[in-house]
Amino acid sequence: MEREDFDFLAARCEGPVLSPGEEGDDEERTGCNLAVRHRPEVIVSAARAEDVAAAVTFAAARGPPVAVRNTRHGFSVPAEGGLLVTTRRMSRVRVDPHRRSAYVAAGVRFEQLIPEAARHGLAPLSGSAPHVGVVSCTLGGGLPLLARSHGWAADRVLAMDVVTADGEQRHVSPQTEPDLYGALLGGRDNFGIVTGMEFGLVPVVRLYGGGLFYDAEQAPGLLEAYAGWTTTVPDEMNSSVALIPFPDDPQVPEPMRGRRVWHVRIAFTGSAEDGTRLVEPLRRFGPRLRPGP
Ligand SMILES: Cc1cc2nc3c(=O)[nH]c(=O)nc-3n(C[C@H](O)[C@H](O)[C@H](O)COP(=O)(O)OP(=O)(O)OC[C@H]3O[C@@H](n4cnc5c(N)ncnc54)[C@H](O)[C@@H]3O)c2cc1C
Incomplete structure (x- = not known):
């Protein structure tokens, strides 16, 4: 050039x-x-x-x-x-507590939005990693930690500002441009670059959550046990499971280093007491790995 x-x-x-x-x-x-x-x-x-x-x-x-x-x-x-x-310089965040909504520019990460929303007893439907981008995660559907009780993040998108391939800036909502709105949610950058997004927040005033780790070699029946457990708990008990191949690297906590690890994530919006009781069967499934003290 x-x-x-x-x-x-x-x-x-x-x-x-x-x-x-x-x-x-x-x-x-x-x-x-x-x-x-x-x-x-x-x-x-x-x-x-x-x-x-x-x-x-x-x-x-x-x-x-x-x-x-x-x-x-x-x-x-x-x-x-x-x-x-x-887009990392595009970092504007605006929370509207009356509409229970937020507008974020394209470079905002969940860790920037969550504290702003929490001030009002609200939360975005964020995924398991706070440092990923809000816009891209949501354009990909956005499978949140609170998926069981609140569904997909993309279903709460109210409007988007987008630059399409002709260089035009468009305000896209189900009312103004229903086709482009539908295509962007799932199509990501195939239909344009989203410069900002407005979406609904959900009320969250307490959360009992965290992760349980199991060595995949030592816990062969974990997936079946987890699937069975999900049928016994209420919808407020949100959870997911991932199989993570951790590298053999000194930066990884020793118990997980070089191992394939099941990671069960918990996000319960009820009381800590109920959360502890409901999670107990998973704690008993072992042996578990403990990454920290
Ligand atoms: C540790 C980890 C945990 C995760 N957990 C979850 C989870 O729980 N739920 C979930 O749904 N996802 C999860 N993800 C996936 C994550 O949401 C996607 O990878 C997301 O695309 C990351 O977005 P980014 O902007 O941070 O990354 P980038 O790599 O910068 O962007 C990813 C892609 O998004 C598109 N894109 C980025 N910005 C724009 C824009 N402004 N307009 C249009 N397209 C754009 C581009 O195609 C780009 O290649 C996780 C990812 C990681 C690494």
Whole structure:
């Protein structure tokens, strides 16, 4: 890409526009995922929706393919060339306690939204990792910790601001653009770059939760036992299970290091007393691994 193209783009963006090797380029390219090396020709670290529109308009006119990333917690293949839009600078959060809703810009992570909502006794339908992006997680359906009692996060989306492939900024809701609204929820960046999203929050004033870990080799019947247990507990007892292959790395707590581990996650909105009683059968299923003191 010619220097004049960078200058053209930089003049239209508030956030930095970076060429390969420029200071800050490494952090924008990689994010938290060091396993995948993207090598875009240019990075637009968008600070506002207008930067995203300028980047997409530029790409539509001059040809480079466009990708968008926030935290890099999603799986991806290494990109060679093209224009990468990063959104981490777009960090606006607004909670409306009367409507029980929130508006977040594209770069917001759940850990930024949860404390703002909690001030009002509300919570977003967040997944198991607070450091993933709210917008991307929700565009992918958003299977939350509170799924059993509250359903999918995507079902609470009220409206989205999106830049489509023609560079237009559109306000998309079930009333204004029902097809695009439906396509974005599940289609993610196949239909545009979402610059902001408004969605409903749920009332949560207490939570009894955490995780139970089991060595997969030592607990062969865990999955069946867990599935049976879920049929015995009320809908307020939200849970999920994941099989995690932990690397043999000193950063991983010793009991999990190099092991395949069942992780049972609990999020119960009833009392701690009831939560303790309901979880007891899982505690008895063993042997369990204890990552901390
Ligand atoms: C430890 C861990 C736990 C998880 N737990 C859950 C869970 O409980 N429930 C659940 O539902 N998911 C869960 N996920 C999956 C996670 O929600 C997705 O990987 C999500 O896409 C991550 O979004 P990101 O913005 O953080 O990551 P990124 O890698 O930056 O983005 C992922 C993809 O989303 C798209 N995208 C990003 N920003 C935009 C945008 N503004 N507009 C349009 N498309 C965009 C792009 O295709 C991008 O490649 C988990 C992931 C991890 C790593």
